[in-house]
Amino acid sequence: MEVSKHPDTRGVAEKTAGKGTTGRSGSLREAVAEGGWTTVNKKREGARNGNGRQGATPRSPGRVRADWATEGRLGSGGGSDAKAGYILPLVEKLAYMAATRRFQEYKESLPTERTEGKSEQEVRAEWGDELPSDMRTKYAGLVSYWDLSDEVHANRLAMLMKDWVIDSRLPQHEVEARLRVMHMEHSRPAPVEEQSKEAEARSYRGVVNEGLRSPEIQLLTPYQQRLKELCLKPAKVLTQLRPRTPEEDAALLMILNQEIEVPGPPPFLVQSMTAGEIARFTDLFLGIEYPLYAHLAPGQWFGEKLSKQAIIALVQGGTEAAPLHKMETTAFEETLSRITLDMETRVITVTFKGRSVAQKWVGWSIPLAGKMLPLIDYEMEREQARVNHELVNLDCYVFTAEVKRGKITSTDLHWILDTSLDLHVCSMVHPEAGKGSINDKRWTVTIAGACCPRKLRNIATLKTGEAEITIWHHMVHVSRPCSNCLSPNHQTKYCRE
Structure with a gap:
């Protein structure tokens, strides 16, 4: 078998589209434009025409039609398949706004002496909101009651409203008149649209909104804060050891229980422990730290034995990163205890002060030198592997073997x-x-094996008889080895030989 070696082996936010409408949503806009729907809120037109008088502003029916025609609430956006849970709160709001407008007209029609010294609640109590005689004649004394907690009533009322507003294009005064003879009981709150955290993070609006909020900070009690400050206070070495105070013992216990986090063993230990005792406590302190791991992306190469500061300097989200991502990156740099890079295994090890802190960062991607590297909890996978005997990716190496010429079987x-x-x-x-x-x-x-064996590292092709096999270390190099010079650092079409 002939072995060919490498000549040299070292060598974005999706902006969400605005909520559009499809289907019959165009007819809804036409209906809104044709009808002179008015809302309860009256604007002062004096700011526009200078006469200082109040007047009703022509607007859409309290956004009722627009909400019904919004894609996402309706599914297809046609307005014919809106759910009753979204329609009924809007219907109740429409009826309430119409009643409020009628009360305002009633209140303005009263003489000043009848409203002087009375609150709005007292005037409203005197107002009966009775149906006019012509309306009682028109509807023949009809009075209907609707139980909105009953699905049959709710769906029927939703169908009526869609028929009146969308299909029949009834004017506003007619819809409000019909609602006056319809008494609705057991009103239901408007449903809250749920959006997953992952979907919100993918949207531009969601990222910006989250980025403008302050991150959640785990607050310490005054007692814990005082003990944490005690653990950070400098201390001088004494010629004779002293006994520890109760607060110092409580601080050590909180550190071991991961109730407070400090960057290292408390300085006051040099006054109460011998050098050997401090060494054993330091090992115990580092033992409670919890590591997460990340694999370098193919094509990423760095120097050996980079310091923590050098690796942190490579962790950048970029000037165009969203505010949330910048805040997360800053919090990540402040939270981690140690970070190391092993180019032999091409693994980044990030150590945190405790398991509870590390779990918050599982799945988060480190923006290292322009590549997003997800953090993986291999310690948890190792614990699970004791039961399910699954292979942990940290303990194996993966590469690609491809037949270039000839024929070869898996055996x-x-x-x-x-x-x-x-x-x-x-x-x-x-x-x-x-x-x-x-x-x-x-x-x-x-x-x-945690890394590529040295005898396989420089192999580009394997030739046996009439077959030729190409070895591609796809976890290390981006492209297959060059067919001309067998270099893994460039493709064949870019070869200069």
Whole structure:
């Protein structure tokens, strides 16, 4: 078997579209434009025409039609499939606004001496809001009662309103007149539109709104705050040790119970512990820290043994990042205890002061050098693996093997990798090729080991008989090895040889 080696192996916010309408929503706008619907709120037109008089402002029917025609509440946006839960609160609001407007007209028609010294509630109590005689004649004394807690009544009333407002295009005064003979009981609150946190984070508006809010800060009690300040207070070494105070013992207990967080062992320990005792406490202190892990993206290369400050300098969301993301990045930098980078395994280890703090950052992506690297809780996966015996990705290495020339079976490839190269192969699967098929010329190979074995690291092709196999370290390099020079750092079309 011939082995070809590499010549050198080191080498965005979706703006949400405005709520549009489809279907019959255009006819709704025409209906709004045709009708002279007025609201309860009266604006002073003196600001516009200078006469200082009040007048009703022609507007849509309290946004009733607009709300019914809004896509997202209706599904198709046509106004014919609106849910009763959204219609009925608007109907009650429309009836209330009409009654309020009638009361305002009644109050303005009264002589000044009848309203002088009376509150609005007292005047409203004297107002009966009785139906005019012509309206009683028109509706033949009809009085209907609707129980909105009954689904049958609610759905029937919703159908009537859609028929009156959307289909029949009844004018505002006619709809309000019909609502005067309809008594609604057991009103229901308007449903709250729920939006998942993930969907809100994907929208531009949601990100901006969240970014303008202050992040949630875990507040300490005055007693905990005093003990935390005690743990941060500098202390000088004494020639003779002193006994610890009750507050110092309570502070140590809170640190071990992760009730308070401090960057290191309290300085007052140098006055009450020997050097050996402080060393053992330091190991215990670091033992309660909890690590999360992140894998470097393919194509990312950094120097060996980078300091914490150097890695933090690479963690940037960019000048165009949303306010929420900038705040999260700042909070992440302030919360972490240590951060290290191992280029051998290409893994970033982020250590927090405790497991409860680390759990808040599981799944969050580190913006490292322009790549978003999600944080993974492999410690939890290891605990679960003791029961379900699943392979933890941190303890294995994955690469791609592809037949370039000739023909080779899975059994032959397994013998080459597992027996000939002495690699502990855990699995070999064909990747999907779309439309329910697989690519039988390519394998995704998983081997045991936290990093790529040195004997496999520089291999670009394997030749056996008439077959040639290309080895692509897709977790490390972006492109396949060049066909001309076998370099993994560029594609064949960019090769200069």
